[in-house]
Amino acid sequence: MKASVGDHLIVESIHGGRAGRIGIVVALYHTDGSPPYLVRWLDEERETPCFYPGPDARIEHYWERSPESP
Template identity: 60%
Template structure:
């Protein structure tokens, strides 16, 4: 069935062109990890100066 849905904040882009990997701080644990989003991931653009969100 796959992993449960997680929500995190993209805290850092690792490439100048904005492509993955992204450093993400997970809201459920507060931990950070380097993420290469898969085909079922959703990365939202920041809203009005807010952070980008990875789902």
């Protein structure tokens, strides 16, 4: 998984009844875009300073998003 600053990190819910989460990658620790990432979560307005995405996560690159996306 590779990300750039500004990409959305989408974590799908694997537990019934729980919503997925969307975060924005606000900083990279590696120049090649590999994890971990500093992520600001849109649902809580807080940051996770060292996030390692699991198998339920995917990156939506900022240049691929529609203009209507948050």
